[in-house]
Structure formats: C-alpha cells, structure tokens
Amino acid sequence: xxxxxxxxxxxxxxxxxxxxxxxxxxxxxxxxxxxxxxxxxxxxxxxxxxxxxxxxxxxxxxxxxxxxxxxxxxxxxxxxxxxxxxxxxxxxxxxxxxxxxxxxxxxxxxxxxxxxxxxxxxxx
Amino acid sequence: xxxxxxxxxxxxxxxxxxxxxxxxxxxxxxxxxxxxxxxxxxxxxxxxxxxxxxxxxxxxxxxxxxxxxxxxxxxxxxxxxxxxxxxxxxxxxxxxxxxxxxxxxxxxxxxxxxxxxxxxxxxxxxxxxxxxxxxxxxxxxxxxxxxxxxxxxxxxxxxxxxxxxxxxxxxxxxxxxxxxxxxxxxxxxxxxxxxxxxxxxxxxxxxxxxxxxxxxxxxxxxxxxxxxxxxxxxxxxxxxxxxxxxxx
Numbered sequence: 171x172x173x174x175x176x177x178x179x180x181x182x183x184x185x186x187x188x189x190x191x192x193x194x195x196x197x198x199x200x201x202x203x204x205x206x207x208x209x210x211x212x213x214x215x216x217x218x219x220x221x222x223x224x225x226x227x228x229x230x231x232x233x234x235x236x237x238x239x240x241x242x243x244x245x246x247x248x249x250x251x252x253x254x255x256x257x258x259x260x261x262x263x264x265x266x267x268x269x270x271x272x273x274x275x276x277x278x279x280x281x282x283x284x285x286x287x288x289x290x291x292x293x294x
Numbered sequence: 295x296x297x298x299x300x301x302x303x304x305x306x307x308x309x310x311x312x313x314x315x316x317x318x319x320x321x322x323x324x325x326x327x328x329x330x331x332x333x334x335x336x337x338x339x340x341x342x343x344x345x346x347x348x349x350x351x352x353x354x355x356x357x358x359x360x361x362x363x364x365x366x367x368x369x370x371x372x373x374x375x376x377x378x379x380x381x382x383x384x385x386x387x388x389x390x391x392x393x394x395x396x397x398x399x400x401x402x403x404x405x406x407x408x409x410x411x412x413x414x415x416x417x418x419x420x421x422x423x424x425x426x427x428x429x430x431x432x433x434x435x436x437x438x439x440x441x442x443x444x445x446x447x448x449x450x451x452x453x454x455x456x457x458x459x460x461x462x463x464x465x466x467x468x469x470x471x472x473x474x475x476x477x478x479x480x481x482x483x484x485x486x487x488x489x490x491x492x493x494x495x496x497x498x499x500x501x502x503x504x505x506x507x508x509x510x511x512x513x514x515x516x517x518x519x520x521x522x523x524x525x526x527x528x529x530x531x532x533x534x535x536x537x538x539x540x541x542x
Contacts, residue, residue, distance in 0.1 A: 194404075196351055203381075203536050204536065234451040239429060239444075243419065
C-alpha cells in the first residue's frame with residue numbers, strides 16, 4: 171500500500187477546534203429527549219462560516235460569469251489527463267484516468283434522507 | 295439547581311473533563327447498565343454561548359477518548375439527579391442500550407471536501423466548447439452590453455459545475471463507504487462543497503479511513519481541498535428524538 175504524503179489541500183483535526191465545527195455537531199445533532207431541552211439562545215454568536223448555501227439565482231450566475239471571465243487560463247493549465255475525471259467532452263461519457271474509478275455505472279438515487287446502513291452497525 | 299446531561303455511557307469510569315457547562319464539574323450517574331455524564335447547573339435555561347458550547351464538546355471528547363458515548367444534543371436539563379434516573383436511565387433504558395450498542399467500538403469522522411474554484415472553473419471552460427465560446431464573446435465587450443449573455447454563461451457554468459460535483463462526490467463515496475459502518479451526508483451543501491459526510495468507523499479502522507482520505511487528498515491536490523475532523527463522539531448516528539411520554 172502506497173503511503174500518501176501530506177499534501178497542500180488537506181487539513182486534519184483530531185477534535186473540533188472552532189466554534190463553527192462544534193456547533194455543527196452539538197446544536198443540530200446528538201440524542202434529543204423532547205421536553206427536556208432548555209437552551210437560551212440569547213447571546214449566541216452568529217456563525218457565517220460554511221453557512222452560505224448556494225441558491226440558483228441571477229446573482230449566482232453573474233458571479234460565475236465574472237469568475238470564469240477573469241480566469242487566467244494559462245496560469246491554470248495543467249495536464250488534463252492527470253486530473254480525476256480526465257477530459258470530459260460536452261455530452262460524452264466521462265472517461266476516467268487515475269486511481270479513482272469514475273461513476274460509469276448509473277448513480278444510485280441519492281435520497282435526501284440520511285444513512286445507508288452497512289451490515290454490523292445494528293446487529294448484536 | 296438542575297442536572298445537565300452530556301451523554302450516556304455503559305458504566306465504568308470514563309475520563310472526566312474537570313470544568314464543563316456553567317463551569318460545573320462533571321460526574322457520572324450510574325443506574326444499572328447505563329450511566330449518564332452529568333453536571334449540576336443553575337435552574338435557568340442553559341445559555342448557548344461560546345464557553346458552554348465548547349464545554350459540552352470538550353466533556354464529551356474527553357470521555358470519548360476512552361469510552362463509548364452516546365452524546366446528547368446541547369442543552370438537555372432535568373429537574374435533578376433523581377429525574378435523570380427515573381425519566382432517562384430507567385424509563386428509556388432499552389432505547390439507550392440499543393443506541394450504545396450501535397456505536398460501541400466506533401467513532402465518528404467528519405469529512406468536508408471543497409473545490410478549488412478557479413481550478414475547476416478553468417477545467418470547465420477548457421473542456422466545454424460552448425462555455426469557452428460564450429466566455430470569449432462576453433469578455434470582448436463591456437459589461438453593459440453583455441448582461442444577459444453573462445447570466446446565460448453563469449447558468450451554463452453552474453449547471454456543469456453541479457454535474458461534475460455529482461460525479462466527483464460519487465467517486466469519493468466509492469472510496470470511503472467500504473471503510474465505514476455507516477454514512478450520514480449533509481442535506482444541504484455550502485458553496486463550493488463537493489461532499490460533506492459523517493462516517494461511523496470502528497476504532498481499529500480509523501487509521502485505514504485516514505489513509506484513504508489522505509490518498510484522496512494527494513490525488514485531488516490542486517483541484518479539491520479536504521478537511522477531516524475526528525475521532526468524534528458519534529453525534530450524527532444517535533440523532534434521534536425520544537418523545538417525552540414513555541410508551542406504556
């Protein structure tokens with residue numbers, strides 16, 4: 171098994187270190203016993219990190235147009251076949267190079283619902 | 295005074311963080327096969343300020359270092375210790391035991407994967423001729439003349455970005471799902487996010503999961519950034535509401 175070296179775009183944290191990460195866990199998840207939750211939200215800090223959800227809108231589209239128009243393509247050029255997904259022609263089947271196998275088969279319907287249980291998680 | 299509940303453990307002596315919510319010491323309330331991590335707090339509602347939120351997380355992290363824990367959501371308060379025993383540990387014993395069993399020997403690892411936007415946009419322009427052409431024509435003219443073209447360009451880019459996100463997320467899933475016992479993915483994705491998921495992983499497989507994520511990070515370098523947090527108490531896998539009234 172190849173040892174993966176630590177790369178530039180990877181951050182690993184043993185514990186949640188920022189308020190945003192903590193809140194993501196403990197305010198939205200965890201076991202809840204209805205009628206016994208007593209939280210006062212006075213004084214809660216407003217969190218903006220990760221909170222912005224993209225809504226398809228004219229503003230979003232204009233922002234994308236602005237982003238592609240100011241791209242310096244020469245600076246961004248890299249050997250395309252080395253990238254995950256390889257070269258994707260408009261409308262054609264995606265060909266994959268590299269270690270990650272592409273989703274050539276039809277994707278399973280991804281319901282907005284939560285978990286897919288594997289064996290063992292529930293069995294005794 | 296009231297009793298604040300952090301979470302449930304299967305007895306024993308989990309490590310206790312000294313100071314927790316409302317700066318109160320943590321202690322263990324035993325009741326047969328289940329125990330609660332608790333603290334005595336003042337009677338008013340628990341304020342969701344930075345100190346209390348971080349304390350709730352810290353107490354559970356510390357216990358989870360060495361014990362299996364069913365973590366409560368922030369802010370669960372009972373009238374007193376006796377109420378915790380009667381209303382929670384006794385009345386809901388079966389439910390708590392089944393949740394404990396579900397997470398025994400397992401931890402949660404939280405992964406977020408983001409696009410490096412300029413790299414993926416460049417990829418889209420370079421591999422989608424229609425987008426490249428529209429880009430050329432809108433770039434050449436002043437903004438006032440290209441308002442509707444730019445909206446169309448942005449819409450095409452947005453659609454293509456979403457198509458790629460779906461494919462890239464599926465590829466990531468294929469690599470990670472085999473190492474986990476269960477997966478919970480976020481309903482809504484923040485901007486630029488390819489995938490945001492929580493994985494329930496056996497403690498002895500954590501190194502294998504981390505290695506899989508590190509390999510993905512190396513392969514996607516320059517195009518995606520990855521953030522992995524954990525091991526965490528399994529908040530995402532005990533995310534259930536228990537009704538106030540017990541079933542007779």
